Amino acid sequence: MEMELRTAFTPWASLFGGSLIGLSAVMVMGLFGRIAGISGITQGFLGTVLPTPGAPRDRDWRLAFLLGLLAAPLAIMLGGGTISQSVPANLPGMVIAGLLVGLGTSLGSGCTSGHGVCGLARLSRRSFAAVLTFMSAGFVTVFVLRHVLRGAW
Structure with missing residues (x-):
């Protein structure tokens, strides 16, 4: 049995998405002086929620960033778009x-x-x-x- 895997070619959507990722990285660096790495943002946010020694105190922007990750696909679906996963x-x-x-x-x-x-x-x-x-x-x-x-x- 031969397995067939296809990947959609979406240059415009990919360019737009990559531009948004780059813009968010620049904004996080410019506004907060931080790296827009998801693991670091999540770890820092959890450190503010669960008392951890040395945890950062900048919970608000981290929460907003993480909520944006969850809200983006919902906004696409509300706008009539589809997401297949x-x-x-x-x-x-x-x-x-x-x-x-x-x-x-x-x-x-x-x-x-x-x-x-x-x-x-x-x-x-x-x-x-x-x-x-x-x-x-x-x-x-x-x-x-x-x-x-x-x-x-």
Whole structure:
């Protein structure tokens, strides 16, 4: 049985979305002097909610940023747009993948948005190494899943 995977080619939507991501990163840096990395924003917000020593005290903008992440797809749907998302039925695989992403984010001192968007824009060597690492791991993972295991997962 041959597995077929198709990816939609959406250059205008991708350009618009990428521009909004870049604009938000510049705004967070300009307004708050912070990096717009989702893991850091979330960790900082949780540190203000759950008493943690050394937690930042800037909860409001972090909450607004996180709510914006949730509100954007809802706004698209309310405007008549559609969002299609497929989720694999392999719950144990998803749990393992989520834990590995969390571990990698912790070990790498940031996530793909923090390193890939903000770190590279700041010419950070550490972010460049992180981006090379997670892109390489992604390439290998896709190759193994699509060509070696042939969709067994």
